[in-house]
Amino acid sequence: MSKFDRYMLSQLMMLFGFFALVLVSVYWINRAVSLFDQLISDGQSAWVFLEFTALTLPNVIRLVLPVAAFVASVYVTNRLASESELVVMMATGFSPFQLARPVVYFGLAVTLMVAVLAHVLVPASRTKLAERRGEIAENVASRFLTEGTFLHPASGITFYIREISPRGELEDIFLTDARTPGRRTTYTADRALLVKSETGPKLVMFEGMAQTLATATASLSVTRFADFSYDLGALIGAAADRLPSVEELPTPVLLAASADSAAAYGTTEAAMLLEGHERIARPFLALVSALIGFATLLTGGFSRFGLWRQIALSVVLLVFVQFLANGATSLVARSSSAWPAIYLPVAAGLGIAAVLLALAGRARRVHHGLVAAVAS
Known part of the structure; x- marks a missing residue:
């Protein structure tokens, strides 16, 4: 690697590190705000909130x-052009394709980072996040132990606790169960306890009364009862074996998808192939983004008025590549046999970058030819 390549890289x-930090912070904070409202309103602690936000970070x-x-490539290219460093390098005989070498190295490095995230860290974080969500869904205390508030944890259920004693006893309980059509049962009790059992959590009420109204x-x-056990396991849903989502499955499993394996995971063959091939193709969009940003600005020459038109064009081209990616995703989602279309946006993006570099080299040769003609 030449000195210029190392310098530009x-x-x-x-x-790239600076812009990635800024963009991740903005995106993460925006996501964390909605997650904070959801978790805190469910009675979760700040530690659970931090755990959840950390698990969403890889994605x-x-x-x-x-x-x-893309932003780093555009910014660095624009600065090198405005400070005439690219002029000097091209005057020494560097072609646009030679100048693009450090951008390729940079794009491949980012591609490797995204690939590690897509194949390893994101599936692992999604699995852990789904497990933690399941644990919280089964945590009855976080959903029911709220003082002085009428709660509706499920359709037809109303639950109220006046106070929770320091010993964990629930005082003055009101529970209405109207899930059975034509019948409404209201339970009241002086105190109650939450008890775990093999069949799920149970609410044990003491010194209370059950009133059943047949509406028909x-x-x-x-x-009236001295003690009564109410099954909360049926209310929150029994803990069943959870099928992993497509995003959680390993890449080899996704690429070897068949109708039988898709049925076993409760999804479709097209969805599995789509996820698997996207994990391979999408990381290369980082390379495409960097090259398009660099090549587009290189076609603009070196104007003292800046390269704003070329910057705008690079954004348009990147949007076009993303449009192709979205179209390919929709196509493969409808038909599993169309999975090669996932790689079309990457090929198109690299083709656009190559054409732009070739145009930049041609414009440079034409410019030098005109200068030589005038000089002669």
Whole structure:
């Protein structure tokens, strides 16, 4: 690697780190705000909130890194052009393709980062996040132990606790169960305890009364009890074996998808192939983004008025590549046999970058030819 390659690569990596940090922070904070409202309103602690936001971070980074690579490439190229460093390098005989070498190294480095995230870290974080969500869904205390508030944890259920004693006893309980059509049962008790069992959590009420109203006959039956056990496991849903989502599955399993394996995971063959091939193709969009940003600005020559038109064009081209990616995703989602289309946006993006570099080299040769003609 030449000195210029090392110099430009160091500039790209430094600016990439800065822009990635800024974009990840903005994206993450925006995601964390909604997550904070959801978890805190469910009675979760700040530690659970931090754990959840940390588990969402790998996917946020995966989405942001290609954008940061594009911004860094455009910024560094624009600065080198405005300071005439690219002019000097091209005057020494460097072609646009030679100048693009450090951008290729940079793009491949970012591609490797995104690939590690897509194949390893994101599936692992999604699996852990789904497990933690399941644990919290089964945590009855976080959903029911709220003082002085009428809760509706499920359709037809109303639950109220006046106070929770320091010993963990629930005082003055009100529970209405109207899930059975034509019948409404209201339980009241002086105190209650939450007890775990093999079949799920149970609410054990003491010194209370159960009033059952049959709406069809308008008859009311009252039963007083010294203690009564109410099954909360049926209310929150029994803990069943959870099938992993497509995003959690290993890449080899996704690429070897068949109708039988898709049925076993409760999904479709097209969805599995789509996820698997996207994990391979999408990281290369970081390389495409960096090259398009560099090549587009290189076609603009060296104007003292800046390269704003070329910057705008590079954004348009990147949007076009993303449009192709979205179209390919929709196509493969409808038909599993169309999975090669996932690689079309990467091929198109690299083709656009190559054409732009060739145009930049041609414009340079034409310019030098005119200068030589005038001089003669």
